[in-house]
Amino acid sequence: MTEFLQAVDHRKILHVDIDAFYAQVEMRDNPKLKTVPLGIGRDPDQHHGHGVIATANYLARKAGVHSAMGSIEAKRACPDLVFVAPDFDKYRQISVQIHAIYHEFTDTIEPVALDEAYLDVTENKMASPTLAAQLRHRIWQETGLTCSVGVSYNKVLAKLGSEHHKPNGVTVIPRELAQDFMLALPIKAFRGVGEKTLEKFQKLGVKDGRDLHAMSLDDLRVYFGSFGDVLYWQARATHFSPVKDRSVRQSVGKESTFEFALHDRQQVEAAFKELAEKVVQNMEKRKLLGRTLTVKIRDDDFHTQTKGITLADTFDLDPAFMTRQAMLIFDDCYPDEFSVRLLGLTFSNIVPQKYEAVTLF
Known part of the structure; x- marks a missing residue:
């Protein structure tokens, strides 16, 4: 493999690690x-x-x-x-809650463990550091847990970034600084370097990324076999593997938080209508249908209520119908005065649109 081969990588990758989950x-x-x-x-x-x-x-x-x-x-x-x-069981439930937050930012998610995941946010127009800050805030707001986030253009750098400032930190490794970051990295911090590999490097006098970068690909293959290729490209701040979306979509929803509390029923109905239109747009884009529609309401005292309607068949993707159902639930929760800070609509019991209900007579 020749030295002039360059990988052009325009991805935006986050690695999220919940601190000591x-x-x-x-x-x-x-x-x-x-x-x-x-x-x-x-x-x-x-x-x-x-x-x-x-x-x-x-x-x-x-x-x-x-x-x-x-x-x-x-x-x-x-x-x-x-x-x-x-x-x-408790940790899994919280992990599901956190993954629902991830889906507010992207649908390309690769879970590594209950407390750890890669997110490809390339399609999100917001800047990666801003996304990382908002994601950390949402996780803290919803779960009371802190996390560390690495931000870069490939998975290896994002992972190294999340480890760099723990706990409760964000590390951004932009392309122009990535090579210097890898050159200064201790050899034991490279991905995949365990005790036996570290012993080999110690015998070779390789202490950091700069020493590793100086080794040829042929020599790395002699000493480490196929892992030599991985080390070669790591030293050059390059990693080709995509974020592999292993998650199964469980729900599609949207929420709105209001700077000033809503006290008027017409305002609430307008907010639900806007949410319903966004949810329908997302469902149609992903060619999905849902059997359960859940309404989330949070008042001025931060008391949160969630109530849902489940149909035998799937809901029609009709914002007006969804809004009416949401208002029926809202009126049941708040028949009199109210002061609302957050509203949400979510479809769950998801099935593909190719699903067809079959009735047996």
């Missing part, structure tokens, strides 16, 4: 845990020495506790470590 959820739900070193896993004293740490908060990490560490070893490293058994 399981631990942060438990600290959110029990604020007393915020001031103690916390490990998510089984207490070895209560489980005959068994158990593995799923994750740990940053106080515990400073004491040497890390993911996949045995619980006994973790307790030796941090005698004051507090153990909380993981609640994966």
Whole structure:
């Protein structure tokens, strides 16, 4: 492969990593845990020495506790470590909530784990750093959780960016600075470099990206096989893999937050009509239909209500009909005075438009 080969890459990629996800959820739900070193896993004293740490908060990490560490070893490293058994059902529910927020920015999402995902926001006209800031704000607003976001033009750089300023940070790696960023990167920080690979690099005297960049592709292949190609291109701030959309669309919706609270029924109806038109546009664009229409209402006291209607067949994509249904729900929730800050409409129980209801007589 010749040196003059250049990859022209105009993508906008975000890598989102919820900070110490399981631990942060438990600290959110029990604020007393915020001031103690916390490990998510089984207490070895209560489980005959068994158990593995799923994750740990940053106080515990400073004491040497890390993911996949045995619980006994973790307790030796941090005698004051507090153990909380993981609640994966709760974590999955929150992950679904976060992925719904991702879909407000793009539909090209590659989940890596419950707490981590790549987003391709190339088609979004907003600047990538602005998108990252808005995304972090939405996640905090909806879940009370912080996240770290990497912003760049490929997945490797976005991932390295999210790791660069943790927790609760954003790192933007633009094209003009990407090569310098990779040259200064410690070799152990390159994607895919584990303990055995690191030992080989130490024997070769390779300490950072600059040393790696100086190695030829042929030499890298000799020492590392096919992984040598990956390392070669990483050192050149290049990565070809696209964001692979593995998510299944579960819902399509829109929300509006109002700077000034709505107190008039006609204003509410107009807002629902505008939301319905946008939702219908998105459904038609994706050739989808939905059986459930859910209305979301948040008042001045930040009290949120969600109520839905489910049909045996799918809804007609008719903004006027959707608006009428939304107003029926709204009037049921607020028959008298109201002060509304947010309204939302969402279709769920999604099926492709090629679906046809079949009635058996």
